[in-house]
Amino acid sequence: MLEYLLTLLVSGLVTGSVYTVTALGLTMVYGILNLMNFAHGEVFMVGAYVGYFLFAVFGVSYPIAILGAIAGAAATGLLIEAIVFRPLRNAPQLSPLIASLGVSIFLQNLALLIWSPTPRMFNTPYVDQVVHMVIISMSMQRVIVFVVCVVLIVALYFVVQSTAIGKAMRAVALDAEAAALMGIDSRKVIMATFAIGSGLAGVAGALVGPILILSPFMGIPIILKAFAVVIMGGFGSIQGTVLAGFILGITESFGVLIIPTAFIDTIAFILLIATLLVRPTGLFAERIEENV
């Protein structure tokens, strides 16, 4: 029994780390542009596929494949920003939201067309290596996912708090006009934010790809949960997102004990709606949103 519970805990931590990293990318973009990018899930999917092709088809080593995935995802994100969000910068709020939904559908089905629904196994050597930790065991891949995600989270926190680009991002997020007056090129900052945010989603995809099976629609559950995490954690707050991400991962994992497997995905929404009803600004609201 203890074995089982520990396994659930560990599994929840791994899933939680993935949710957190993806959600961080989402919240960064929201912080800067005040919009939720529905297509973020597809950026995750692109990362997974790029990583797969580089590794399984072109024979590149896994770490390099991950870097490639980051590049691919960042490029996708920048493309979306340039083609869809920039023209709609001054449009009413509804427009970029609907447009990003359109991008999401477009990318999913484009991927479906190009890469066909054949299930593909992203077989890194780590998937079959089993790691034994005292009484439980899991694949090395899961360990890598967790470690890399935690490293990224810490790194992101450091970047946002202490580096120049991080400070610029926070400045533009807080007050774009003032930031411009201070000589910050908000266009470059926005692009950088999109690139980093999408890159994060791409890494998550390349890491988790070997555990899941790749499909053009693999971004859908991820984006919905990322949304839930962002809202639960409170927009703009890294600590909140991290906390919410792990809470969701662990709750889903232990959920199998009480809820039939079919409803596990609903946990995220129930938590989301509960948050919206009880404490709409989230766990750690850094900004008072005029939306709530």
Added chain:
Amino acid sequence: MKAARLSGASVAVVAVSVASLMVALALPWILKSDYYLQLFALSGINIILALGLNIVLGFTGLLALAHAGLFGVGAYTSALLVMRTGLSFWIALPASAAFAALVGGLVGMCSLRLKGHYLAIATAGFGIIIYQIFLNWIGLTKGAAALGNIPPPNPIPLPGLGVVSFEAPVAMYFLILVATVLAIVICARIKHSRIGDALLGIREDETAAEVMGVPTFRYKLLAFVLSAAFAGVAGSLYAHYTRIIAPEMFHLFETVTSLLMVVSGGLGSIVGVIVASIFFTLAPELMRELQDYRMIAYGALLVIVMIFLPDGLAGALRQIWRYGGTLLVRREAADGAA
């Protein structure tokens, strides 16, 4: 000037409406094929569904994404009432609409304190929960195995026609036609009433509306309830028309099709939404070979419309009309000057 223009436009609208109605009535004899008639029947259902979304999104400016779920609520409620309790379709239809409206109201109560993206995500979440219930409450809905053998509406006696059975596609077509016309009329009445004004005011500037004393929450909730009722009616008709329903028809991404119809027709425009609904119902069926590209096209269209044609087809037509009008005025002025 304005009064004259208005009546010019209304004459055109009335003329076009009457003409369309006549074509619609004659359609079974023009088409001669049940298969194509069915496409138009489906268009009718999609029109009702899209008009419902138009009320909450087009009139009130709320991106409520639970629409497909409410459509499903109408469909399953109606099918189950008829099949499990032996109720007549003619009672099940309003009952389903009412129940869907109730669910829509509940979703609204929970979500309407939020705005913008939060509202979109919250309603999407509700839509997904509804979908999961359809999928997993197998005892009730049979889940993914689909609920089939749904009977058509019960035969009713009609004056002059005797007892009419709805087994035949033609009969269903006329039933749906009647429902569609009613939906259009009701929608138009709402739009040009005080309710409509309030909703449009909320869309333009909610804070201003509040300041002017409009009870915005109440009106937004009303919009939700109305749109859900429309979705419920559409759902009930759909279930008894296609005779087989499954959860996958009511997934979040099915809302996208209605969304596309409303957005490309023109947020708030009734005529635009009607035209767009018919187009997007017929096009995929007539271009079956291009089925693979359908969703790609939809996604791209949403983006293109939002960037280049945010007021949709109706907006584009209005611009042309206005442009034409300006040309006319200029020519008159020129003639006058000359």
Added chain:
Amino acid sequence: MKRLLILTSIFAAVAMASASAAEIKIGYLLPLSGGGAEYGQRQLKGANLAIEEFNRRGDAGFTIKLVTSDTKCTPVEASNAAERLVERDGIEVMIGGTCSPEAAAALRVTRKAQIPQVVPAAAATSLTEEGNSYIFRIVPNTKQLAENLADVLAERIKVKQIATVYLNDDFGIDLNRNLVARIQSKGVKVLAQQGVERTTMDFFSIAAKLKPLKPDVVVAPLFNKPAAQLARAMREQGMTATLSDTIMLTDEFHKLAGPAAYGVVQTTFFHPTVKTVRGRAFVDAFKAKYGGELPSNFEAEGYDATSLVIDALKRSGAAKSFSKDAVTTALRDTHEFPGVMGPITFDKKGQVVAVASKFVVIRNDHGKVEAMH
């Protein structure tokens, strides 16, 4: 004058011959896209081979054209696809049914139109229990599959205790129920029964749940993808239990599961190492047409279903005049039709008698597949 007479007779003969080479359309409902696409594509290959062989022989007085429609293995699409074929394309003989809910939906349409439907793959027992006189299923139903698997596990593999992981739908629940009942009657303990959904992704936790129970075998009648994920998860957890499945696994499973596929025990009713004359001929013809590729039971199903329909058409006199009722009767009267999966005779409910799972396939440690007959 005589030459003219001869010429005219020749023309007349040729005209009659080409007129009598009427083309008969057979409708085939298949999942060509979506989750079940692999199974549909495989069936289609078998079907096309059968049609090509038949049309080439050209001795029956008619040719066959296959008209397919994609069902995506979902009931709604299947219903629409069936209606399209029946109403728009005028199909009066149907083959189809891979996923059980999809098959049920299509059968509703053909039953109402009084068109015979040969079901090549869908196994849910309920399909032949509804008093439908137009269904003809050429594969074992879930009860037969389950009992056969249970017998193999109990008698040949000699297991003592098992756990089951099954799909929460008509097919899976039915299979599981029959399997559990049969294997318990053989004295084997069933430690746990875990239902999963089509959308379940987390097999890691499921494996973790089963591990402490220490089953000898985990019986998981799942499709390639989830079976592969379960196999991997079991390996990750360090479970020593063997995985067992029935007809749903193809070589795709091997690719997807990697080393976790070793030792998996599968029962099936067709394998390319088949030793019967008919079977060998089919395998050779298939390899010749498809560049050395080997057929699995799905290709065989497509081939047999199509060959059976063609045979029924011949017996019903379709060369002279086609009647769907005559075809239905001919199908019902089928006696020991030599299919590549075995002789086909139908019982009163339209269920094939005695094909059952004749092969036990074990994927051994070296990745090679051994089939025991």
